[in-house]
Structures are given as structure tokens and as C-alpha cells.
Amino acid sequence: MIVGGPSKAGAVTERKPWTFYALAGVFCLYMAFLYGPMLVIYLLSFQGENGGVTFPMVGASTVWFQDIVKPGQMANIPVSFSRSMGLASVVSIITVVFAVAAGLGFRRRFPGSGVVFYLAVASLVMPSLLVGFGIGLGFQFLGWETSMFTSALGAQLTWTLPFGLFAMFAVVNRFNRSWEEAATDLGASAFQRLRHVTLPILLPGIIGVAMGAFTLSYDEYARTTLTIGTKNTLPLEIYALISSATSPTLFAIGTLTTGGSFLAIGVTLVLVLRMQKRRTAASLKVG
Amino acid sequence: MDTRFDVELVSVSKRYGTTLAVDAISLRIPAASYCCLLGPSGCGKTTTLRMIAGHEAISAGDILIQGQNISELAPVRRGTAMMFQSYALFPHLNCLDNVAFSLKMRGVGKAERHAKAREFLGLVQMADFAQRLPAQLSGGQQQRVALARALIMRPKVLLLDEPLSALDPFLRIKVREELKRLQRELGITFVHVTHSQDEAMALADMMVVMQDGHIRQSGSPREVFEKPVSPFIAKFIGSHNVLSGPSGPIAIRADRCRLGVPGDGPFVSGRITAVEYQGAMVRVAMMTDLGPEAAALMPDRDFYADPVGPGDPATLVWAERDAHAMMEA
Numbered sequence: 329m330i331v332g333g334p335s336k337a338g339a340v341t342e343r344k345p346w347t348f349y350a351l352a353g354v355f356c357l358y359m360a361f362l363y364g365p366m367l368v369i370y371l372l373s374f375q376g377e378n379g380g381v382t383f384p385m386v387g388a389s390t391v392w393f394q395d396i397v398k399p400g401q402m403a404n405i406p407v408s409f410s411r412s413m414g415l416a417s418v419v420s421i422i423t424v425v426f427a428v429a430a431g432l433g434f435r436r437r438f439p440g441s442g443v444v445f446y447l448a449v450a451s452l453v454m455p456s457l458l459v460g461f462g463i464g465l466g467f468q469f470l471g472w473e474t475s476m477f478t479s480a481l482g483a484q485l486t487w488t489l490p491f492g493l494f495a496m497f498a499v500v501n502r503f504n505r506s507w508e509e510a511a512t513d514l515g516a517s518a519f520q521r522l523r524h525v526t527l528p529i530l531l532p533g534i535i536g537v538a539m540g541a542f543t544l545s546y547d548e549y550a551r552t553t554l555t556i557g558t559k560n561t562l563p564l565e566i567y568a569l570i571s572s573a574t575s576p577t578l579f580a581i582g583t584l585t586t587g588g589s590f591l592a593i594g595v596t597l598v599l600v601l602r603m604q605k606r607r608t609a610a611s612l613k614v615g
Numbered sequence: 616m617d618t619r620f621d622v623e624l625v626s627v628s629k630r631y632g633t634t635l636a637v638d639a640i641s642l643r644i645p646a647a648s649y650c651c652l653l654g655p656s657g658c659g660k661t662t663t664l665r666m667i668a669g670h671e672a673i674s675a676g677d678i679l680i681q682g683q684n685i686s687e688l689a690p691v692r693r694g695t696a697m698m699f700q701s702y703a704l705f706p707h708l709n710c711l712d713n714v715a716f717s718l719k720m721r722g723v724g725k726a727e728r729h730a731k732a733r734e735f736l737g738l739v740q741m742a743d744f745a746q747r748l749p750a751q752l753s754g755g756q757q758q759r760v761a762l763a764r765a766l767i768m769r770p771k772v773l774l775l776d777e778p779l780s781a782l783d784p785f786l787r788i789k790v791r792e793e794l795k796r797l798q799r800e801l802g803i804t805f806v807h808v809t810h811s812q813d814e815a816m817a818l819a820d821m822m823v824v825m826q827d828g829h830i831r832q833s834g835s836p837r838e839v840f841e842k843p844v845s846p847f848i849a850k851f852i853g854s855h856n857v858l859s860g861p862s863g864p865i866a867i868r869a870d871r872c873r874l875g876v877p878g879d880g881p882f883v884s885g886r887i888t889a890v891e892y893q894g895a896m897v898r899v900a901m902m903t904d905l906g907p908e909a910a911a912l913m914p915d916r917d918f919y920a921d922p923v924g925p926g927d928p929a930t931l932v933w934a935e936r937d938a939h940a941m942m943e944a
Contacts, residue, residue, distance in 0.1 A: 509670050510703040514717035514768065515691035524719075528707045603707075 366586070373579035381574050392580040405581060408565040415476055415561060416545040419484050423492040423541035428534055431496025432526070435505075448490045456550035459486055464554040479555035484548050488541040495540055499533030532600045539596050543589070620682070621646045621772055621804035622667065627676035629662050629828075636662045638828040639676065644806065644821060646681075649798050651815035652808045654825035655851070660808045661776060663825070667806065668697045668774050681771055691717075696770035700777045702761035704749040710736060711745040714764045735763040739797075755786050762794075766801070773798075775807040779814060791818055812852050816840065824848055840868075845941050856909040856931070857941075858883060865938045869912040874899060874923065875932040883909065884930040887923055901929055 372379075376387030396405050434441060451459075463483045467474045474480070507529060511521040527534070549563045556564060562585070569578055622644040629637040637659040644650045652660040665671035667678055669690035677686045685693040704713050711732050712719075718728035736742045739759040749757055758778060765773055778794070779787045795818055798805045809815055815822050816836040823833040832844045843849035846857045849866040856867045877884070885903035897918040900910045909931055923929060 504701065504703065506699045506701060506703040507705060510697075510699055510705070511716070511720075513668065513670070513690050513697045514764070515720045516716075517720075520720055524716075525705055529705070531707075 366582075369579045370583045370586070372576055373583040375576040375579070379576065381576055381579070392576040393584065395575070395577045396580055396584070404560065404565050405562070408560050408562045409585075411476060411559060412546055412562040415481065415484070416542045418477065418481060419488055419545035420538045420542040422481075422485060423488045424534060424538045426489055427492030427496045427537055427541075428527075428530070430493050431500045434493075434497065435500055448493055451486050452490045452494075454486075456487065457554075459483060460551040460554040463551075467555070473557060474555050475557040476559060476561070479557070480552050480561075483551040483555040484545045487548065487551060488544050491544060492537045492541055495537045496533070499530055499537070503530060532603045535596060535600055539593070542592075546589075619646060620644060621648070621680065622650075622806065623679040623682075624663070624667075625677045625679070627663070627666060627678060628674045629659070629666060629671065630674040635828050637666070640825075640828070640830050642823060642830060642833065644804055647802045647804055648820040649795060649805050649818055650807065650821045650823065651819035652806065652823050652825060653812060653815040653851075654810065656810060658825040659828040660810075660825050664697075664774050664776055664806060664808045667693075667772070668695055669693055670697070691768075694771035695774055696765035696768040696772075697774040698758075698761050698765045698776065698778055701781065702749075702757045704757055704761055704764070706749055709746050709748050710741060710752070710760045713749070713760055714767055716764065717768050731767065732763075735767045736760070738766065739763045754781050754783075755790060758782065758790060762797070766797075770803065772804045772806060775805060777808055777810070779809070779811075787814075788817075794818065816852075824851060826851075842939060843941060845943075849941065854912060856907075858903070858905070858907060858909065860938060860940060862940065863943055864941050866941055867933050867938050869898070869910045870896070871937040872909070872911040872931050872933045873913060873917070874911055874921075874929050877930055878932065880932055880935060881938060882930050882932040884928065885909070887925050887927045887929050889925055890923070899923065899929070901931065903931070 371385070372381065372383070373392055374388045374390065375381075375385060375392060376389050377391050379386035434445070460483050463479050464474055467479050472478070503526075507525055508521055511525040516524065547563055548561075549567065552561055553564055553567075560568065566578065566581060620643045622642070624640055624642040626639040626641050627637060628635060628639050640659075640663065652663060654660045662671060666673050667680075669685075669688065673686050677684050679685065680694050685695075690697075705716065708716065711729055714735055715723075715728040715732035718731060723731075733742060733745060736745055739762050741756060741759050741763065744752065744756060744760070749760070752760065758781075775794075779790055782790060791814060794805070794807075807815075807818060819836050821833060822836045822839050824831050824839065826847055832839055832848050839848065840852055843852060843855065843866050846864050846866070849855040849857050854869045856869055856872060858865055858867065875882070883903045883905060885901045885905075887899060887901045888908070889898075889900040891898040891900070892915070895915060896912050897915050898910055898912050899918070900908060903909050911931055
């Protein structure tokens with residue numbers, strides 16, 4: 329790019345402006361801030377048997393990982409992990425069902441669609457702790473017992489449903505309406521159209537919504553803490569441990585769950601990319 | 616039952632709120648004919664096609680297919696099949712399953728529907744691409760698969776929404792020949808929406824020119840070209856000079872005009888604004904002294920016998936019998 333003035337020796341030099349280096353520096357700081365602490369935790373989780381929660385590393389071992397499943401102080405970790413998985417699965421399924429239905433419904437303006445939309449948005453900006461507090465208070469007022477699959481499930485859905493709806497807007501936006509018309513033209517009933525055309529085409533996006541809702545639920549703290557009742561989910565359990573116990577076992581839990589998350593994300597990504605690879609070219613070429 | 620006409624529109628209207636997209640149009644398309652609905656964008660041609668297909672409700676009037684009123688029927692029961700502008704092939708199904716889709720919806724077994732689909736892929740010379748996904752096909756190939764998918768329905772009337780607009784110009788001419796051949800061989804009616812008068816003239820047995828939700832003229836392309844009923848038609852079809860005659864507007868085909876000197880016959884003088892060499896013909900555009908633009912389309916030999924250039928004064932002459940009188944507006 330020639331900005332003006334004669335260039336030296338006829339060659340167009342591509343010198344980057346100083347702002348490039350300034351912004352690159354800011355970005356590097358950000359990355360260090362984001363990933364630095366996590367790297368430290370992953371490293372310290374392999375602390376030697378006699379080591380502590382800080383550097384230096386005193387040798388290396390995997391004892392802290394074994395500690396997780398040993399009976400004792402950490403006994404609640406495996407069981408709270410399985411609770412979190414169960415709750416996240418249910419949240420994910422419910423979110424997908426409602427978000428997909430709502431996403432398809434919102435393609436057409438209907439009386440009150442604006443109001444419904446803004447009500448959904450509002451629950452995203454509501455302070456999460458207060459939502460949990462309100463739900464807990466409501467249950468107490470009505471004399472109901474708070475528990476995982478009633479109050480906590482509801483509290484998490486106030487967060488994942490609007491998120492799922494927004495994600496579905498983006499997914500549905502790229503959906504070509506004439507696919508549905510073609511299906512109708514070819515004799516598909518409303519159910520056949522949904523089953524054989526709409527859902528299969530939207531599937532990569534739907535998997536994305538499911539994964540998003542799962543992740544949001546899995547590490548939810550603020551809404552869950554006041555609505556869960558007596559049995560803790562994993563984030564609540566870890567938080568309790570942080571304030572009481574200090575050993576590299578906590579770091580080992582962190583390493584393990586992060587590994588699990590990356591594994592799940594990786595598998596989903598491969599699945600979705602595979603599906604999209606076959607299709608995006610088509611919609612680009614035709615659309 | 617009257618089967619002389621494959622499609623009949625009886626004062627069909629489409630209203631969106633307070634705006635009339637299609638205003639009480641009536642049309643009869645003879646059996647086994649190629650009909651082109653032609654007009655500028657927003658003229659109601661696509662809406663009309665979609666009402667015939669059943670993807671748009673009819674606000675008033677009736678549509679008959681081979682004498683049967685289908686105004687209230689579901690798309691699949693009308694005896695029509697539609698080919699969409701972007702083809703709308705299902706991206707997750709291969710060609711074979713795309714073509715077999717309608718049979719699957721009817722509960723036809725896998726072996727039978729695949730055999731049938733192969734037959735129709737063969738009809739459009741796409742048998743070798745049965746296992747390909749739409750993403751792996753060129754635009755022209757996608758168009759053929761979409762055609763096979765529509766034809767497997769055995770429609771009485773095939774509806775095509777701008778089927779050639781996504782193709783490059785060379786392919787367009789090739790594909791339109793194929794469409795015409797298929798229509799002749801199958802002996803069914805094609806209703807084809809387009810905004811290109813070239814396309815309509817090349818394909819149509821019956822050409823229907825629409826504007827503002829009305830049919831302005833219908834007939835064979837030759838009738839429309841030789842006897843445009845209004846200045847709008849003459850200008851839209853192109854290659855016509857629209858001038859004002861002694862009793863209302865007249866149209867003179869540009870290829871019937873010459874550059875010459877004022878004589879006994881009709882003429883108009885002006886100044887040349889552009890000269891376009893088009894190979895066999897040369898188009899000389901001029902601004903007439905009376906106001907409107909006009910052009911002469913002359914054989915290259917005639918032009919180069921006495922060439923002129925932009926800015927030169929010129930006189931456009933034609934024979935009295937070539938002037939075609941039209942109605943106003």
C-alpha cells in the first residue's frame with residue numbers, strides 16, 4: 329500500500345506502524361494474564377510429595393491426583409463431580425429443546441415477540457447472585473425444600489435459556505427458508521420437514537448450543553450456591569475446599585477438569601467441523 | 616373438464632396488508648407450452664408463480680390446473696413442482712437422496728426410490744454424480760439435480776423461479792437450450808419466471824409481460840416484439856425506438872431505422888451520443904431534437920460505408936409501415 333510520497337528505490341516497503349507493536353504488546357500481556365495462572369496451576373498439580381502449594385517444585389509426582397479419589401478430606405470430589413455432570417446434562421437437554429423451538433419460532437414476528445425477546449435479554453443482565461437468592465427465598469417462603477433438580481435446575485436455566493436462544497438466533501439466521509419450502513413442495517408434512525430437513529441442517533449449531541449450555545451449567549457458582557440445598561456440585565465443593573484445605577490436590581482437580589473440558593470440546597469440534605465441511609461450501613455457492 | 620389449458624388464473628390477486636402485489640390478473644396457459652413470466656423486479660411475477668405453487672396464499676380469485684380448481688390445495692396435491700431460484704438442494708443429502716426425497720416422504724421403500732431417483736438423474740445426465748453432496752457440484756450441476764428432484768414428482772406443470780440467474784452467461788445459454796428440449800420431450804407445461812427478455816424470447820411459446828402487479832401484454836414472443844402494446848413494453852423488450860407519432864406514441868424497431876437524409880418518409884434528427892460495435896451489427900445511439908433517445912441498429916457493412924461518430928449531427932429515417940402505433944402509458 330502506498331500512502332503517499334515517492335518510495336525509496338522504487339520498492340514499496342511494508343513497515344508496520346508503531347500502533348501495531350503497541351497493540352501486539354497489550355495482546356501478549358492479556359494472553360499472559362489469561363493463561364499464566366492456569367499454567368502455574370497445571371504445573372503445581374504435579375508437585376512432589378513433600379512440596380506445598382507454591383513454588384519451588386520439590387520433585388515431581390502424581391500423588392495429588394491419587395489423593396482425589398482416596399477416602400478422606402477429598403471424598404466428596406468424585407460424587408460432586410458426578411452430580412455436576414448429571415445437572416449439566418439435564419440443563420443442556422432442556423436448553424436445547426426450548427432454545428431450538430424458540431429460535432425457530434422467532435423467525436417470524438408475532439404479536440408480543442418484542443416483549444418476549446426483551447424479557448429474555450433481561451434475565452441475562454440480572455445480577456446472578458440475586459437471582460439465586462430470590463429463588464432460594466421463594467422456595468423457603470413456599471415451604472419447599474431447595475434441591476439440585478428443582479431450585480438449582482431452575483436457577484441455572486434462567487442463565488442458559490437466554491444464552492441458548494441467542495446462540496440459536498445466529499444459527500437460524502443462516503438457515504435458508506427455501507429448504508423448508510422445497511420440502512413442503514416435495515410433499516413433506518410439517519413433522520417430516522422438521523425431522524428430515526430443518527433439524528439435520530441445523531444440527532451443528534444445535535450441538536454448539538448443547539455444549540455451551542453444558543459448560544455454563546458445569547461451572548455455574550453464583551446462581552447455584554443459594555439454591556442447591558445440601559448436596560454440593562463440583563464448583564461449590566471446590567470453593568469450600570479452597571477456604572478450608574490447602575494442598576496441591578486442588579490444583580490436581582483443576583488440571584483434571586480442564587483436561588476433561590478440552591477433551592469434550594475437542595470431540596465436539598471435530599464432529600461439528602466434519603458436518604460443516606460438507607455443507608458450508610454449498611450454502612456459500614448457492615446463497 | 617377443460618384440459619386445453621394447463622394453467623388458468625381467474626382474476627387472481629395478492630394483497631400484503633394494504634399493498635397489492637398482484638392485481639386481479641387473468642391468464643390461460645395452453646397445454647404443454649413454455650410460458651415465461653417476464654417483468655422488472657417487484658412486478659409480481661414471482662408472487663404469481665408462488666401462488667400457483669401454493670407457497671403463497673391467494674387473496675382473491677382462483678387458480679385452475681388442467682381444469683381443476685387447486686386454489687385451496689396443499690402444494691403437493693396441485694400437480695405442480697417448483698424449482699427454486701437458489702435450487703434449495705438439501706445440503707446434508709447426496710444427489711440421490713435429494714432426488715428421492717419426495718418418494719421417501721410418501722413412504723416408498725429404499726431400493727425402489729433409489730432406482731427411480733437414478734432414472735431421473737440419468738434424464739438430466741447426472742447419473743455419475745449420485746453419491747455427491749450438493750457442495751461438491753458446480754452451479755450448472757446443482758441446477759440439473761434440482762430439476763430431477765422436481766420432475767420425479769411427475770408434475771403436470773413445472774414452475775421455475777429464475778432458474779438461470781445463478782449461472783454464468785455461457786452456461787445460461789446452454790442450460791436454456793436443455794430446458795426447452797426437456798419441456799418438449801416431457802410434453803408438460805413449464806412456467807418460468809425471469810427478468811431477462813432475451814431468455815424469455817429464446818424460450819417462450821407464450822410470453823407474459825408484467826408490471827406493477829398487472830399483466831401488460833401476453834402472446835408469442837414474436838407478437839410481443841412486433842406489436843408492443845405500450846411504450847413500457849417496447850422499452851422493456853428493448854431494441855425499439857419509442858417516439859411520439861401523429862396520434863399517440865409509436866414504436867419503431869431499431870433495426871428498421873437507418874441514418875439518412877430527410878426525405879418523403881418519416882424522420883427525426885438529432886445528435887449522435889454513442890457508437891457501439893456489436894460484431895454483425897453496429898448500434899448508433901442518438902439524442903433526438905424532440906427529446907427522447909433513439910438508436911439505429913445497422914449491419915456493420917452499412918455503417919462502415921458511411922461511418923459517423925459521437926457528436927455528429929444525424930437524421931434517423933424509417934419506412935412508414937415500420938412505425939407501430941401504441942396506446943398511451
